[in-house]
Amino acid sequence: MAKQGNNKEETRREMTxxxxxxxxxxxxxxxxVAxxxxxxxxxxxDSDGDREWEEVIGxxxxxDGIDITFNDDESVTLRWEAYAEEDRPVEVSERAEEPVPF
Structure with a gap:
């Protein structure tokens, strides 16, 4: 049997x-925590380019709902409000109580 792992050329796309x-x-x-x-x-x-940084900050x-504070050290602080109770995602448990078979 031939080893297929060695014959295949793996192509990986580098992240931009x-x-x-x-x-x-x-x-x-x-x-x-956030x-x-x-x-x-x-x-x-240092690895964040100007164009990329400006795009993400833009x-x-x-x-909507995010307040941005530009800090002196070129960092940014993002703040947001909590969901209102009626807007909060609801977690639904789909486990039904099954009777014990014995």
Whole structure:
């Protein structure tokens, strides 16, 4: 049998700077601690290009419900309000109580 793993050429697509920055910012916003405190400070890294940084900040500034504070150290602090009770996603448990078979 021939080893297929050695014969195949694996193609990996490299993430763009914009994708990498977007993923980092998304992970920071969605982090459980950030969700509890409803704010997060995002620091610009040396690897974040000007165009990518401006694009992500532009998208965030256009998003309803997010307040942006530009800090002196080139970081930004995002703040948002908690959902109103009627707007909060509802968690539904689909486990039905089944009678014990014995």
């Amino acid at each position: 700077g914009l994708e990498r920055l977007g993923l980092r910012v998304s992970n920071m916003i969605n982090h459980p 969700q509890i405190q409803r704010w997060v400070t995002i620091h610009r890294l 998208v965030l500034s256009e998003t």
